[in-house]
Amino acid sequence: MSFIPVICLTSPPRVVPRSFTSVGAYPLLYLTESDSVLCADCAAQGDGDDPTATCGVNWEDPHLTCDECSERIESAYADDEDPS
Numbered sequence: 001m002s003f004i005p006v007i008c009l010t011s012p013p014r015v016v017p018r019s020f021t022s023v024g025a026y027p028l029l030y031l032t033e034s035d036s037v038l039c040a041d042c043a044a045q046g047d048g049d050d051p052t053a054t055c056g057v058n059w060e061d062p063h064l065t066c067d068e069c070s071e072r073i074e075s076a077y078a079d080d081e082d083p084s
């Protein structure tokens with residue numbers, strides 16, 4: 001998996017991560033130091049034992065889920081749009 005880095009909001013730690021980038025509304029995911037994938041909500045709650053290390057955009061993995069709460073993390077391009 002490769003992540004394209006965007007502005008990372010995990011430092012300073014008081015900043016609350018956002019679920020989407022400010023430009024383009026791409027879905028954001030967060031990676032902890034042990035490479036767990038977190039959604040923005042779980043990244044915002046923080047984990048002292050496994051702090052959030054970086055964040056990126058989930059471009060095209062439709063099956064990506066948060067390791068903490070199992071919430072699906074939307075992808076920027078892989079989601080099929082329902083034409084009807």
Ligand SMILES: [Zn+2]
Binds near residue numbers: 038071
């Ligand atoms: Zn989560």
